[in-house]
Amino acid sequence: MCAETTDTPDYKDTLNLPKTDFPMRAGLPKREPDWLNRWARIGIYDRLRERAEGRKPFILHDGPPYANGHLHIGHALNKILKDMVVRSQQMMGRDARYIPGWDCHGLPIEWKIEEQYRKKGQNKDEVDVVDFRQECRKFAEGWIDIQRDEFKRLGITGKWEKPYLTMDFRAERIIAGEFQKFLMTGTLYQGSKPVMWSPIEKTALAEAEVEYHDKESFTIWVKFPVLTEGDLQGANIVIWTTTPWTIPSNKAVVFGDSFDYGLYEITATPEECWASVGDRFILADKLAGDVMTRARLDDGMWKRVRSVSADELSGLSLAHPLAGAEGSNGEWDDPRDFRAADFVTDEEGTGFVHCAPSHGMEEFELYRDLGMLEQVITYNVMDDGGFREDLPFFGGTYILDRKGKEGNANKAVIDKLAEVGGLLARGKIRHSYPHSWRSKAPVIYRNTPQWFAAIDREIGDGKDEYGKTIRERALNSIDQLVTWTPKTGRNRLYSMIEARPDWVLSRQRAWGVPLTCFTRVGALPTDPDYLLRDEAVNARILEAFETEGADAWYKPGAKERFLGNDYDSSEWNKVDDILDVWFDSGSTHAFVLRDREDGSDDGLADLYLEGTDQHRGWFHSSMLQACGTIGRAPYRGVLTHGFTLDEKGNKMSKSLGNTVAPEDVTKQYGADILRMWVAQSDYTADLRIGPEILKGVADGYRRLRNTMRFMLGALAHFEESDRVDPSAMPELERWVLHRLAELDHVVRKGYNAYDFQGVVQQLFNFATVELSAFYFDIRKDALYCDGDTLRRRAARTVLDILFHRLTTWLAPVLTFTMEEVWLERNPGEESSVHLVDIPETPADWLDEPLAAKWAKVRQARRAVTAALEIQRTDKVIGASLEAAPVVHVRDPEMLEALKSVNFEDICITSDIRLTGDPLPNEAFRMPEVEGVGVVFERASGDKCQRCWKILPDVGLHSHAGTCKRCNEALG
Structure with a gap:
């Protein structure tokens, strides 16, 4: 002015x-680190704890990221959301504590160390296990320091100088102690059943360690000859599978007893075909046409002979397609079991399912319930995905090669089936298939001895308020104890836990907390004295872990040391499997919420906050673990956020070049821009950036x-x-x-x-x-x-x-x-x-009446400013202070409101005249402001040289060129 x-x-x-x-320009990238240093200097987190003493605590328990790489945008989203929760609760009067943590055990880190060995041409199995574990620990420590700085750069407040680490000695002690509770209450058992197995990593995997990608698989239609005498003898039951490598392990075929089946005969064949004239096949009627097409048989080349009832099928006995093959050494000569099963469908395939119970859970459960597992379980596939060396035809072939690509086992099986006349058709299919989250290689189902937590076995620990089994406690906790944000999270976790099998606790790896238990030599897992349950032995283990960490389990003489003088060490085996890393993270409530002085007063968290994938991950494992040890969920609330996508809604990928690194955003804009993006986004869905x-x-x-x-x-x-x-x-x-x-x-x-x-x-x-x-x-x-x-x-x-x-x-x-x-x-x-x-x-x-009045004032102001904007656009006036419009108001209540508030100041005009006269035709109107019309008039008088209002009294006061108000202000 x-x-x-x-x-x-x-x-x-x-x-x-x-x-x-x-400053107008924020300069956040350069200035934010100064504030971080300032907060560190004044110890702001500890100051907050002192200030909040006596307040009601609010505990957000941090889900631990893996200490094995730089942060990605998903990490930033997660930690910023957590920080906003903690800070807002603190500023609303709570004692909002935040203890950041890291997952330090398991395959993500072990795999990195193995990669280093492979690059040097070394074999990890030849390295002393304690030395190897120390390398894993050192690797994790380095990344913790890097990630800590990267998180702090985002403005995340917390107890950074004392985070929780699953590899801390005390944490390892408590994890082992939590496992021992499963041991002592009888929840732990050893069983042999198909589990998801990574041949590349040579270990069992949990569902949370698996991701699904499209994979091209071989698909085959295989003939199982009918052995039973009668008119069906010599006909073939046809099965369809996308895993040819499981055919050598076949022990049975099953059918659906509610489907319509028929006997089909081949009447003609093309030149290239595995069927011959006179061949007879039993197929589900609904699928017969598709099977014939796959076998390159046109409609005129086959006919339906008659129906085959479920009762007739149930009386049949089948031969394996490799039965009697030269060089098979009788491996497949026994008849195959043949019966109805409720998991057979007629949506695709043939209406029959081949069963290799060692490699499929439905088949395993069928024969387990029939008490026939001993007859149908095979051990043909080794831990590296290769067939046992002495398996006829296929010994030494591999399902996957060492890089996780298609091995030679499938081709070997298909070729042999074609050679012996056991193949009707073959092809390829692209479908969603489980892959290891770490190695990115496909996984298989493989029957191996593993350690499980029984989720339907009564625990008997007296903590029965929410149920007697892990599953009951979890399902009741979900509905009775936990608040879900968004509410759809409840349905997802509930359905997963409702349908899940027993928890596979064991991993055949080296870096982690071991299953600290002993088994009796010569006893069977079903024997009551198979597992050693002794509180004194448990206490010695925990005492050693407190001072030496879990490495104590692997040191020379460990078995004798822990068994002590009470037991003959030659009578007991020490289990060297490690715990599923999800058991580690699922146990964190015990050593963060319960064990730390700055943990939760009641050992429970007010909130767990992670991405939607953690319904099968951390939310899930924490629920199972806590229900097995404290009888209920470890959290009162669960917040779930979506994944980060690029601007077009595509999944981020380094190969596509569409990733957004938090470090790049903070360098260009500053962390506050990233935080504002998080806050402005709907985190309940996937977020674009x-x-x-x-x-x-x-x-x-x-x-x-x-x-x-x-x-x-x-x-x-x-x-x-x-x-x-x-x-x-x-x-x-x-x-x-x-x-x-x-x-x-x-x-x-x-x-x-x-x-x-x-x-x-x-x-x-x-x-x-x-x-x-x-x-x-x-x-x-x-x-x-x-x-x-x-x-x-x-x-x-x-x-x-x-x-x-x-x-x-x-x-x-x-x-x-x-x-x-x-x-x-x-x-x-x-x-x-x-x-x-x-x-x-x-x-x-x-003041609601005042607000209602000012709603009318603001509404009328909109009409005036819109009318003046037209005059400004048409260059009739340069500024609104040049105007003194006449405002016609139809509503008496609005007119009265406008007259009481110096409406010219509200509209930033030099003067204004309000009238209840009818709206002239030439008056400006806004459709959304009913009953208000504006007639433009210029302000009269001279322009005050101080405030720029045009008023009649300008120049009549002691200070030259001023209005009355400005003259008084000048004194």
């Missing part, structure tokens, strides 16, 4: 213009930053003596207080519901629309041009109140920026916005 002529003084220096050092999205977030951030900058400038030199009681404030200020009272409720409710998107949207709209475009726009005149008036002091009081609300409301999201804003007014080494709470808002600020 400046004078237009030299005939009057330049009043610019007499204005109360904003004064602030708060990319250059254009981040650019949009940065633009929104700048608008919000400008709002804060204006507020800081207008509050320059504000003192307590300037404060005005709300009861004495003008209506416009009291309307702002009303909005703050409403927003306080929105913010607290939103933060308690973890609805960060809802909170940020409301605050962003309030700051940029209701404040910047309305309240600030109106009050700039009073703030800049008034003297020491009630109006100006009231406005500055409201700005001070706004300052304290906005900075604390937004601090959990814009951690760095709100600290910068706070320190502009509250400098000092010990000062921080993160050390204060969200202020309590007086209930009497709410």
Whole structure:
């Protein structure tokens, strides 16, 4: 603002213009590390704990990431969400503790060390197991330090100097102790059943360690000749499979007793075909046509002879297609079992299913329930995915090669079947297939002795409030104890636990916590004394783990040391399998929530927060583990977020070049932009991120930053003596207080519901629309041009109140920026916005009648500003202060409201005339503002050289070229 002529003084220096050092350009990438150093210097996390002493705790238990690589955008999303939860709960009056942690055991790290050995041409199995474990530990330690710095760079607050690590000696001791509870209550057992097995990693895998990718597989139609005398003798039952390598392990074929089956005969054949004229096949009628097509037989080349009933099928005996083959040494000569089973479908295939119970869970369970496992279990496939050396025809062939690609076993089986006449058709199919999460290689189902936790066995530990078995306790906990955000998370975990088999606890690896148990030499797993259950032995193990870590289990003489003098060590075997790493992470509640002095008061977490994949991962394993040891879920709440996708909605992939690294975002924009992206996104679905999205977030951030900058400038030199009681404030200020009272409720409710998107949207709209475009726009005149008036002091009081609300409301999201804003007014080494709470808002600020009145005022203002914008666009006027419009208002209540509020100031015009006269035809109207018409008129008088209003009294006062208000302000 400046004078237009030299005939009057330049009043610019007499204005109360904003004064602030708060920069327009944030410079976050360079400045954020300084705030991080400052928070470390003042020990802000420990200061918060001291300040929160006596408050009700809020515990978000951190799901441990693996310590084996740089952070990706999913890590950033997860940790930022957690941080916003913790900070918001702290600032709403809780003692919100956050102990970050890392998963340090298991294949992700062990695989990296093995890769290093392979590059050097070394064999991991030739290395001393303790030395190997030490290398794994060292590798994990290095990545923990790297990831810790990367997480801290995102503004994550927590007990970083004392995180929890699953490889800490005390943690390993407690994990072993939790396992021993399964041992002592009888929940643990050793069994032999098909499990998902990684031939590359030579270990069993849990469902959570498996991901599904498309895979091209061989598919074959195989003939099983009917042996039973009668008119069906010599006919063939046809099966279909996508795993030819399981045919050598076939022990049975099953059918559906509710399907229609028929006997089909070949009447003609093309040149290239494995069928011959006169061949007879038994097939499900619904699928017969498709099978014939696969066998290259046209419609005229086969006929249906008759129906075959389920009763007739049940009396048949079948031969294996390799029975009697030269060189088979009788391996497959026994007749195959043939019976009905309820898992057979007629949706695809032939209506018959070949059974290799060693490699399929449904077949295994069928013959287990029949008590026939001893007759049908085979051990043809070794731990590396190769057939046993002495298996005829196929010994030494591999399902996968050493790189995880298709091996030579499938081809060998198909070729042999074709050679002996056992093949009807072959092909390939592309389907979704399980792969190891770490090696990315396909997995197989393989029957091996493993250790299991029985989830349907009564535990008998007296903790029966939610059920007597792990499954009962888990399902009851899901419905009775846990709050789910979003609620769909409940259904997903419930259905998984409802249908899941027993938990496979053992892994055939080296890096982890061992299954600290002993088995009696010569005893069977079903014998009551097979497992050693002795509290004294358990105590010796735990004592050693406390001081030496789990390495103590693998040191020379460990068996004798732990068994002590009470047992003859030659009578006992030491189990050297390690625990499923999900048991490690599932046990973290025991050594973080229960065992630490800064853990939970009752050993339970208020919230677990992870991605949707953790319904089969950490949420799942934690539930099972806790239900087995404490009888209930370890958490009261579960929040689930989606995955990160690129801007087009595609899955991120390094090969596609569409990944977004957190480090790159912080270098270009700063961590607060990443945090704002998280807060503005609907985390309950998959989240998109990319250059254009981040650019949009940065633009929104700048608008919000400008709002804060204006507020800081207008509050320059504000003192307590300037404060005005709300009861004495003008209506416009009291309307702002009303909005703050409403927003306080929105913010607290939103933060308690973890609805960060809802909170940020409301605050962003309030700051940029209701404040910047309305309240600030109106009050700039009073703030800049008034003297020491009630109006100006009231406005500055409201700005001070706004300052304290906005900075604390937004601090959990814009951690760095709100600290910068706070320190502009509250400098000092010990000062921080993160050390204060969200202020309590007086209930009497709410004023619904006032809000209803000002809704009408704002509505009418919209019509006036729209009318003046047309005049400005047409260059009739240059600024709204050149106008003095006539506003026709049909509604008497609205007209009365406008007359009571200095409507010309609200519309930023020099004058305004309000009338209830009918709306003239030429009046400007807005369809959405019913009953308001605006007729443009120019303001009359001269322009005040200080405030730029055009008023009749300009030039009539002691200060040249001023209006009455400005003259008084000048004194």
